[in-house]
Amino acid sequence: MPDPAQPARQRVIDAAAKRGIRIDVVTFDGSTHTAQAAADAIGVQLGQIVKSLVFVAPADPVSDDDTRLQAIVALVRGTDRVDIGKLASVTGRPRMRRATAREATVATGYVIGGIPPFAHRERLPVVMDPALDGYPEVWAAAGTPNDVFAITPVALAMISDALVAPCAEDVPPAELTA
DSSP states (O other), rough: OOOOTOOOHHHHHHHEEEEOOOOOEEEOOOOOOOEEEHHHTTTGGGGEEEEEEEEEEEEETTOOOOOSSSEEEEEEETEEEEOOOHHHHHHHSSSEOOHHHHHHHHOOOOOOOSSSSSSOOOOOEEEEEEHHHHSSSSEEOOOSSTEEEEEEEHHHHHHTTTTEEOOOEEOOOHHHHH
């Protein structure tokens, strides 16, 4: 049954259903907008959390026109950071930077902390780091900072139309707690 009280979550559920995948969204009273908060709330390893991070680059990679930007979504483990050089290389967009909160929301249709790996406002390129394949199940945001869902890495790549390519750098454990 559609949830009119939470259209962002419902867009994610509906988009998954259109691709033949049923997701069960878990809603928490408290926010799960950080990877650590999500892992703690769900009771899984930090690496099982999918971070959907938005980057932007000039829409035309060979032009000097930086006014029109193309958003790109990188999917990495909760323990990792995106390596912008690797992401730029696999997307062919050398002048890439992290999107501002406003740019990310405009491009995806969701607020930071709730950005899902698919069901964005417009069709966006998605790159998924293969390290996510190290888990039988991963958890991603489902449209709000309080909603998450579990999915296999194979289904995640399929449903998000992701290019699976290295785009992350490991974060030393000491930096995870800092």
